[in-house]
Amino acid sequence: MRALLKRAADRLHAIEDRLTVRTQIAAAVAALSIVLVGTLAAGAALVSYRHTAALIESNLAGIASTTSARLDRFMATRQQEMKLFAELQPMQRLWQGNPAELRSALEALQHSFDFTWIGFADLDGNVVASTGGLLQGKSVAARPWFKQGLERIAVGDVHEAMLLASLLTQRANNEPYRFVDIAVPVRDASGKLLGVLGSHLDWNWASNLIKDVEANDGDTDTQLSILSKGGVVLVGPQRETTRYAGESLSGILNARDGTFRETADGRQLLTAFHVGRGYRDYQGLNWIVTASQPASVALAAAISSAQMIMAIGAATALIALSLAVLLARRIAGPIIAITQEADRIGRAHGPTMLARQSGSAEVVQLSRALRSLLRRIGLAEERTKEAELRATENAMQLQEDLLKLRQLADTDFMTGLMNRRSFLAVADDAVAFCRRYKRNMATLMIDIDHFKKINDTHGHAAGDDAIKRVAEIVNQSIRTTDKAARFGGEEFVVLLREIDQETAILLADRIRASIESATVRHGDTVIPLTVSVGLALFDEGDRDVQDVIERADQGLYVAKKTGRNRTFLMPAEDERAARAA
Template identity: 85%
Template sequence: MKTLLRQAVDRLHAIEDHLTVRTQIAAAVAAMSIVLVGVLAVGAAFISYRNTSALIESSLAGIASSASGRLDRFMATRQQEMKLFAELQPMQAQWQGDPAALRSSLEDVQRSFSEFAWIGFADVQGNVVASTGGLLQGKSVGARPWFKQGLDRLAVGDVHEAVLLSSLLTQRANNEPYRFVDIAVPVHDAGGKLLGVLGGHLDWNWASNLIKDVEANDGNTDTRLSILSKGGMVLLGPQKETIRYGGDELAAIVKAGIGTFREADDGQQMLTAFHVGRGHRDYQGLNWIVTASQPASVALAAAMSSAQTILAIGAATALIALSLAMLVSRRIASPIIALTREADRIGRAHGPTMLARQSGSAEVVQLSRALRSLLRRIGLAEERTKEAELRATENAMQFQEDMLRLRQLAETDFMTGLMNRRSFLSVADDAVAFCRRYKRQMATLMIDIDHFKKINDTHGHAAGDDAIKSIADIIGQSIRTTDKAARFGGEEFVVLLREIDQQTAVLLADRIRTSIESATVRHGDVVIPITVSVGLAMFDESDRDVQDVIERADQGLYVAKKTGRNRTFLMPADDERAARAA
């Protein structure tokens, strides 16, 4: 190590012996100016960046806090409205009076507070006495969580889907499923006796409108708002109904209540602020977490601009100092300056791409020759690189097109455009795992065309193909976007219905069957009458995998075929367990 250090010192002395004092002074002044100005500029830029970042984070946290506060205030107002209505003195005579008069009063409330998709009164046994629009009237809601909680206290339930109520409401234009927030209030008579529960379902769409309003007034900062449950699931926003945070990360967010952090989203750095709603006045809150996120490149643009401005000022100052130093050694350094300008001009303007020869000293001549040689080699390498890049781009584009075509062929049925068996089973396995983990419901339909061979024999295979395509179109139009349909081969179709109870599944299956029966299928000038038989099976905890559910639905299809065709048969899970035991 000492030997290397000594050699370096000797080399430095040798260089100094070949430099004039004027050159050494100019170099020293220029070096010191650049170092000092550079350190000051970088320090000032760092301080400015840090302070501006803090302001941006505070602003983002304010957006999240404001949105969270509006959510809590809205819920507090709706809760207070329901409570006041339940305690109104004029209503005391209606709770046990004429259901028609009570329904009229409930509908008056709904017209005043349009956020309520449904308001109803259920007696202590859970039977709906009166409700807006007559929906669920006469039905039992005794098993619903909101009713059970409402018997004891004023209760607010978290966001959920109500499948039965959603099926009775008008379907939205975008096919978006209804989601509700429940408010339940116990109703007592003048003597304090419990008469029942007043329940209201708030359409969760109001929260979406609130978020859109906040995002529309974010000052063009591309702020993205999300609402998460206390369990970390996205209730509203990108990646809806997925777990965004969990474990220690979620616990830290809930504990802090408000704050900011950075995270990666699809490879993009995001600056995220959060605020945990703690309620408002009498409303205890559901601990909804409101997050406000901006791309770091957008959120910190002002900070970057400030830092760049300071660095630019520092660079300008350094250039001025360098110019002064160069003036001192102008005569000695003029060839080098000319050579530098020529090199800087290359690539910036049209014209020659080669340095002009320079003279003035042996070093300048040697440097000029070396740079000209280097530029010739770089030019050749650039040409070869461009050719290679062009070939690589063409190959990559062709590969992507081939992969897209292969993926489409591998995952869809060529005739109907529905999923094929392989892609359907992959999706169905995931659905079964989800249902088993979160205790959700799922149904499977097995649909088969009645007397399909007769259609082929009578009208030809082309007519059979038209029948298959028509039935595939009817199935696709009848199910929700969250459901999946596949053609398993021949005239057999399978449908996966997610988040659905048995009653609704039976209604949907029969609706598909009747739609096919009433459809007009033409082959040329011939009208082909078509009916189908449907086997239905609900997911059961004892099912080992999705094949068990499909097999049970197939057994139901067999029963439907044997008992007259053109009908739907629900195959209970108990029958299959008995068959396995045997």
Template identity: 90%
Template sequence: MRTFLQRAADRLHAIEDHLTVRTQIAAAVAAMSILLVGTLAAGAALISYRHTAALVESSLAGIASATSGRLDRFMATRQQEMKLFAELEPTQRLWQGDPNELRSALEALQHSFEFTWIGFADVNGNVVAGTGGLLQGKSVTARPWFKQGLEKVVIGDVHEAIMLASLLTQRANNEPYRFVDIAVPVRDKSGKVLGVLGGHLDWAWATNLIKDVEANDGNTDTRLTILSKGGMVLVGPQRETIRYGGDELAGILNARNGTFRETTDGRQLLTAFHVGDGYRDYQGLNWIVTASQPASVALAAAISSAQTILAIGAVIALIALSLAVLVSRRIAAPIIAITREADRIGRAHGPTMLARQSGSAEVVQLSRALRSLLRRIGMAEERTKEAELRATENAMQLQEDMLKLRHLADTDFMTGLMNRRSFLTVADDAVAYCRRYKRNMATLMIDIDHFKKINDTHGHAAGDDAIKSIADIISQSIRTTDKAARFGGEEFVVLLREIDQETAILLAERIRTSIAAATVRHGGTVIPVTVSVGLALFDESDRDVQDVIERADQGLYVAKKTGRNRVFMMPATDERAARAA
């Protein structure tokens, strides 16, 4: 390949030697004109494409945002209606009065405010009155809306109500009923809770809302979908399936709104999303509204605009090619004059002597440039020394940066403990040392009890605070010769060097009790946290550190199964006869 390129370059030089200056200038001007015009045309086409695409994305984002707002306003209105009815002074006498009169009032509320069912349950969970007589006399103590509604106004996410659905007329399309619950505590004038006013909204209203928006999309083939905060489709294609999950879902919930491209059923879609933020007193359920268009439809105008601009650029490039020939004549004249003067100067004064010349701006500039050449050589030597010094400084900086990067690669980003890779490297060396010099070592596997419950109850940010607090307690509890790492999620591993069984058990218990006694706070909330610990001592029969870690993990499993918040040591015996530490 190198030989071929060299031959091509030699051939090009041979051609240049046979071309006049005028011809070379014409070719150069033409090439530059075509390149410039082509670049400008391509750039303009790209800008036009991106601008048009941005307009489409903005339109989709507006549709998603407006639809999400309509959902939130609808739910806020229904919530306010229920709350106002529960607090109206004329209705106070009904709660403990005639059930039939209360039922009539609830049915009037149902007809006015679009509820499928409204009922009042006393503090014992018995439905005193319900619209249409449905569920009247039934117990709803196990229903989440009742239990939470005793304390505050609550709105439950979309779900199927099997008991109520069995009492309603079957739909023509045999689709199951799905409801959104609204529950409001009912209090007397003294503030005493009398019961819960609960209402079920038929989720079909959301489907009708989406159909209405899609029917008025201006023939853009826009498709809308409503998803739960867990990524499950509530309204739209492939309903009750998970559309987004993992990091993709987390990114959507964190961003709250935005656009992206995705591929579904072999079609590339341009998708905008908006996560509901609630409205007034209604806090929202983090419903995700997406608006999607096929990329072929959404970007058709952008592609057409880009093609038009490229076509105009091609025409301009042809015109520039024609003008290049004319321009070359004017450019060639002064260059030829400079060439003749340079030849004369070389013959008159030799290669190192340059006389001052005049006659044109180009010649004067060339004369000055050549005369200053020798002076710049000296300056170039000084700059070379400065460049060498800077290179040395850059090398030192690079070495420092590499050390920082190596530290980051070996450290867990959240806790500052070692990560799995760096820990296993250190642990392998420790096992080799213990085997060679007949030393003792132990491994602890530590796992947070009920960590999923912490995340579900207080949020993932609270879970992160718990992980950081426990990591700090572990770091403060071990010796400087010991090593601690986060193995992922809520699981930690500790390597204890030069330690016997009794000391290892005492240290494990100290870590466990310190964590149980610690106060983990998230905002103004105190989160109780405990851990289970599995302990294993190094044995000569262990092949490597993985055997010790696996045995400690078995001990952790036993600790979890036998009550949690305890330490369990797994001996290195074939029978795995265990004893609690």
């Protein structure tokens, strides 16, 4: 292959040697013109394509967003209706009054609004009254909507209510009933909780909404779907199947709205999505609305526009080729002259100077530049020596920077302790040393107690302060030959060299007591802090450092389960017995 390329290059050079400067300039200008025009045409086509595609994506995103907003407004309206009904003054005497009158009021609400079933359950979960008498006298105490409704206004995601569905009239198409629950706590005038007002919305209204939007899509073959926050299709093709999962689902939920391309049933689709954000008091259930169009339909206009621009570019390139031949004649003369002058300088002996040339502004400028170049050759040599010196200094600085980077790579950014990777490398060497020279070694696994409660109560910044304080105490409590690392979150590991069991236990308890008595402040708040410690000693039966760390982690688990704020030594015999079993 290399020989073939060399032969081709030699043949090209032979052709160049037979061509005049004028011909070469004409060819170069023509090629440059064609490349520039082609690039501009391709760029314009690409911009046009992307602009048109962006408009189509924006339209799809608008459809998804509008549909999602309609879903949220519908649910917000139903939630508000239930809330207002529960708070109506005339209803106060009915909640604990005649069930028949209460049932009549519930049925009036059902006829006025779009509810499949409405019922009132007392504090024990027994349905006191309901529309149509369905489930009346039954217990709903185990139902999620009842449990949540005792505490707050709750909206449950789409589900099948088998018991209620069995009491309703079977649909003509035999499709199962699916419902969305709304539950509202009912209180008397003094604020005392009396029970829960619950309702079931027939999910069929969402299907009708999607059909209405698709019927008015302007013959763009737009297909809409509604998905749960778990990626399961609630309305649309392949219902009840998982359409998105894993990283793709996480990306959709994090982005909240956007567009992407996908393949479904062998077709390329342009898909826009929007994750519901709720409406007013309704917090939303993170339903995902997608609007999809076949890429061949959606991008047809963009492709046609790009093809038209490319055709115009090709015609322009042909015109540029003709102009290149004419321009070459005017350019060639001065360039030939300056080439001959440069050849003269190359043949001359001793110092020489380039004769001034004219013919165009560029030739004059080139002539001046070459004359200046000859005058500055000596200065350039001196600066070359200075550049070599600076290069040496830069190399030394680079070595220092690399050393700093290695330190950062081995250190936990928050605490300044070793990170997991660097700790395990040191620990493996320590185990090999202990095994070879029959020395003792111990490992501590330290975990902050109730760390999640600290984050939830005082915020993540307070949690970070707690982690830093524990790291500081641990680092101050160990010897210079010992090593401490943050394994992640609120978990720390300490490697103790040349230590026996009694001393290791004393050191672990000293660290635990120091942390318990330490003061951790976040702003004006004092945060109480304790840790649990798991301790394990190196044993000849350990395969590697991971066995010692795992045993210390088991000790930590026991310390957590038996009250926290304590140290537990996990003997090696227990681990070997568990491993043998």
